[in-house]
Amino acid sequence: MKNKVLVPIIALLTMGILVISCVSCSAENSADKSETTATTSDTSKTDAIDYMALVNKTHKLPDNWEKELETVKMTNSVKDEVEVEKKAYDAYLKLKADLEKEDIYVDLDSARRSVKEQQRIMDEFTEKYGKDYALKTVATPGYSEHHTGLALDLYLIVDGKDITENEDMIEYTDIWAKIHKKLADYGFILRYLDGSEHITGYGYEPWHIRYIDNVDVAKEITSKGITFEEYLGTASSAKVDIDYGKFDIYSKEDLEAAVIQIKCQFASWEGCELKRIRYAGDEAVTDENLKRLNEINPDGKYTQVAEFFMDFHTPKDVGELTFKADTDYKDYNWWLGRTEDDGWEIVDKGY
Ligand SMILES: [Zn+2]
Numbered sequence: 001m002k003n004k005v006l007v008p009i010i011a012l013l014t015m016g017i018l019v020i021s022c023v024s025c026s027a028e029n030s031a032d033k034s035e036t037t038a039t040t041s042d043t044s045k046t047d048a049i050d051y052m053a054l055v056n057k058t059h060k061l062p063d064n065w066e067k068e069l070e071t072v073k074m075t076n077s078v079k080d081e082v083e084v085e086k087k088a089y090d091a092y093l094k095l096k097a098d099l100e101k102e103d104i105y106v107d108l109d110s111a112r113r114s115v116k117e118q119q120r121i122m123d124e125f126t127e128k129y130g131k132d133y134a135l136k137t138v139a140t141p142g143y144s145e146h147h148t149g150l151a152l153d154l155y156l157i158v159d160g161k162d163i164t165e166n167e168d169m170i171e172y173t174d175i176w177a178k179i180h181k182k183l184a185d186y187g188f189i190l191r192y193l194d195g196s197e198h199i200t201g202y203g204y205e206p207w208h209i210r211y212i213d214n215v216d217v218a219k220e221i222t223s224k225g226i227t228f229e230e231y232l233g234t235a236s237s238a239k240v241d242i243d244y245g246k247f248d249i250y251s252k253e254d255l256e257a258a259v260i261q262i263k264c265q266f267a268s269w270e271g272c273e274l275k276r277i278r279y280a281g282d283e284a285v286t287d288e289n290l291k292r293l294n295e296i297n298p299d300g301k302y303t304q305v306a307e308f309f310m311d312f313h314t315p316k317d318v319g320e321l322t323f324k325a326d327t328d329y330k331d332y333n334w335w336l337g338r339t340e341d342d343g344w345e346i347v348d349k350g351y
Helices: 009-023 086-100 115-129 131-137 173-186 215-224 228-232 252-266 287-296
Strands: 071-075 081-085 105-110 151-158 161-163 188-190 208-211 241-243 273-279 304-313 328-338 344-350
Touching: 071 086, 081 086, 081 105, 086 105, 086 173, 086 188, 086 208, 115 131, 151 173, 173 188, 173 215, 188 215, 215 228, 252 273, 252 304, 252 328, 252 344, 287 304, 287 328, 287 344
Parallel strands: 241 273
Antiparallel strands: 071 081, 105 151, 151 161, 151 208, 188 208, 273 304, 304 328, 328 344
């Protein structure tokens, strides 16, 4: 059951690559239901948060967000408590009522997860498995849309039965199509579109919807069939120079998906400024390099390999990072392995 209880460590380990590529840098990890935080507060504040804020693998939750956030808590049909931003919840109830007129029944599987909760999971994994493994498997705290309280994961109730598993839910394409058609009317958009993984960093998730509190914009985004990133014009991450050079072995989208993984891990290097990412070229795609990555992580079962170089600048205070302060780093090396489900995983990095 997705996002329900802390995924048992064993399950995580045995699910190996699948889990790594699905949750890598995402916050699709579970919330600890026993931890409770303040519910609603301070009704004097209206629209203290920016409903159009972009939070993804490379855009952090805005400062003060959690202080300004007003939430409500509800209990779903499987008796889990779910916390949602107030206006998003009102809009969700209207959407739900509208869907029920067409005999479509949904409920909330998961909505808000606090940065603190995500940090707790990260710390636990770091302590048990080391920092590298934790970074790969656990969402980076601060970089999940679920922190906003505006991202909702729905589940379906079909013939009175709760359908909560992702692999089961995804089969109900007709129902999702009907749900998706109504989202914009209530100020929601579908966030992780099919075929947009190279932009959003996530595979298709028909259940993950995002409240943006603007019906007109939601309609525009939906009718254009674009991602939120594209609408906001950040799809290519402006200032960063991405150089793919010449490539034949991989498609542009393959390389873009790999770069997202790099950016996502880079995002956790507090204060570092990304300048450039360069594909090292097809010459690095050798059996020898593939063998090396598979030796580093035999569980990876990598099928292909890609090398990238990165230029970045470190901040004056590097904190826990092992880099020199206020320094330009050039051609820092990233090695990625292609997993069996065609995702990418960072296997090795450094000089
Ligand atoms: Zn989600």
